Amino acid sequence: MSVGFVMLCHEALDRAGQVAAHWAAAGCPVVIHVDRRVPEADFRALVEQVSHLETVDFCTRHACDWGTWTLVAAAQSGAEALLARHPGLGHVCLVSGSCLPLRPVAELIDYLAARPETDFIESVTTRDVPWIKGGLDTERFTLRFPFSWRQRRRLFDAYVRLQRSLGYRRKIPQDIVPHMGSQWWCLTRRTLEAILNSPRRDIHDRYFSKVWIPDESYFQSMARLHSRRIESRSLTLSKFDHQGKPHVFYDDHLQLLRRSDCFLARKIWPRADQLYAAFLREAAPRRERAEPNPGKIDRVFARAVERRVRGRPGLLSAARFPDPGRDTVRSCAPYWVLEGYGDLFEGFTRWLHKATGAQVHGHLFSPARVEFAHRQPVFAGALSDSAALRDYNPESFLANLVWNTRGERQCFLHGPRDAQQIEGFLAADANARVSVISGAWAVPLFRSKRNFTALRRKAAELQKIESAHLARLRAGQMRASLRVWSMADFVEAPAEPLQALVEEIGARGGRRVRELPQMVDLTGFGQFLQSLKNEGMLPHLMGDFPAGEARPAAPAPRRAYVAR
Structure with a gap:
């Protein structure tokens, strides 16, 4: 038992139950966090679905909002429950309910066992992050964000403008250098316990609770304080479009996902029956130990982004007309x-x-x-x-x-x-x-x-x-x-x-x-x-x-x- 999973869920709970059962069958413990806003009947249905699995548990539920501290609190609750109940774990992976394993669990176990002191977490400084959208890079660490951007957009924007006009800047704790990265990580037990049991955790939590999108910066910054060795990459394939929204994988992406050699992928369409059937059918580990390499399919996503932003020459629709300042080809052929x-x-x-x-x-x-x-x-x-x-x-x-x-x-x-x-x-x-x-x-x-x-x-x-x-x-x-x-x-x-x-x-x-x-x-x-x-x-x-x-x-x- 070298790896466990903390799963954050808020929809398609039946699929989350399938994946949890898949990991449990391979001997990996799972702790599931279900958003407190999920209807009680749906939550009870998930509990019933996995009730026969001894290594699947649930943790304290939080009402989660995108871009707020509640997502970090949910991950902390799940990690604390998992570490307390399974002292033999070597690594803990944070995943979502829409994640899907792409390779046999045995391969992931062997891969992590060969790297017992390595933390796999994308962690880079803000000046090196190319994917920030919306104009808030260093400001997300120096301003306060007590309001949900999605739920209270006008109040969020007004409070940002007020702080800018007053010249307000928060003081960053002196032991922290803000880092950012994907919120889906795989940390060693040692690093995760050091983060959760740190004597300065109250100070760190209080500071990050008012940072914008802290689930992309809390663990990424804390790991820099406590990790012995960081591989700044995620084992989960997660692609985003030009607006910062995640790409959704469907059944026709089956071969594309296989080429990535990643251990997990997010975000899977709940009704992608072929994907769930293909990847949840446990296969024998491959002889070659392929490194996760999402770069193999980056070219496909780059073309998709290019087509979404620029369209196809000569193809007009109500959703996309040519940009007179950028398009040099208005038609598709001479x-x-x-x-x-x-x-x-x-x-x-x-x-x-x-x-x-x-x-x-x-x-x-x-x-x-x-x-x-x-x-x-x-x-x-x-x-x-x-x-x-x-x-x-x-x-x-x-x-x-x-x-x-x-x-x-x-x-x-x-x-x-x-x-x-x-x-x-x-x-x-x-x-x-x-x-x-x-x-x-x-x-x-x-x-x-x-x-x-x-x-x-x-x-x-x-x-x-x-x-x-x-x-x-x-x-x-x-x-x-x-x-x-x-x-x-x-x-x-x-x-x-x-x-x-x-x-x-x-x-x-x-x-x-x-x-x-x-x-x-x-x-x-x-x-x-x-x-x-x-x-x-x-x-x-x-x-x-x-x-x-x-x-x-x-x-x-x-x-x-x-x-x-």
Whole structure:
């Protein structure tokens, strides 16, 4: 009989009874502390469950509050009862009712027997503790905390502010250097008796009774006074998230827990039937004496914390939206925004789909409706072509479209006639590939037969919109990939930029594009621009188009080819 257990319980008492019976069957004594707030009927049911076990006892009950002295008092009561009733113990482990042994008890007994004078307790100074949450590090030892943070939050905060404003500081007993660590420890009988029987215990208890979260500092500090040898680590696997809340282990964590080689784990979901069945089935000790190594699974928890804090790129939910100051990727995959192409080329979306195999949409942000590929009224993920639904949250609409089609390449047309609410999203998204033929929006105006005065007003409006749009995309914080050609430069030699676009999106088979899309007839376009100038409007985004009959449309069969 070299190790005993003090178990602190407040819920799922039937599971606690199972674990206590498991330890008792291996010859280890157990003292159970049950929170005084637990209903009497539940307490009596636990007593009845373990009544046949001679080495399972109960100690004086305390009403326990998180972060208060009552948890230390409960551990003291359990330890005193255990040491008094079992004089042959070598070590005492403090565990919770939600702890579960991960290795055969015989292995733990042998492990501790080989280290008879070693105390296993995480114990580090406050300046070395990386897990403190809430801003109270050294202050938890220099201020008074008579109120429960969970039960009386406003009073707790007000009393802290009052002490800070008055400059109040408690005097730390001169023989104590505050240390912190996990509240689940395994101490030698010698060290534990020295703590409980210390002539200065009243002074120490009185001081720590007003420390915040003393169950993480009382035994951790006292062990430094009395221990001969401390291994500053816990034999219990206990993981916490970025908010300081414990991770809960479920049935699908079975293999993960086995890889840890730890002797115990906390916190186990009460209905994790597979975990309790697997680990409470006593097995023969392994030949290799593996050291507890929670570092083996730290990478998994680091990824979980990263995903919880940062989320997955492009996956939005009501619980987590991107942080504009931190997220550089707003979507889950690259996508292409093509501005001016649909105005300059006939059937451009069909041509690009044929050349690349990508999903090529029309104007997704058209004021009238969402122009999904093939004019679908509902697209992947039940996205509607309703402009009203899209405009309720256009950024989420675009992010969801890319997320719902991940694995495919998405392209869509855009221009100054479209809703512009997404330009901030595009500029900040490193996955956005924006290609602009500036000034191409004038081609539909040129080809229309509207009143010239109305055309002039519309041209001025669209140019103003595109100028602001390009300025936003070129801003210093822009993370999107941006390529801009003036319309004059693009029309002069369209083959090279079109080939580069196809290669970037990914041509089928990696072949060079041989057939280009049909460019609209631009005969007279230069004169149209000159007419706008004559009316006082300066169309500067198109580049230098001569006023004569330059750049006519290609002759029949109205196709352009790229040489091999």
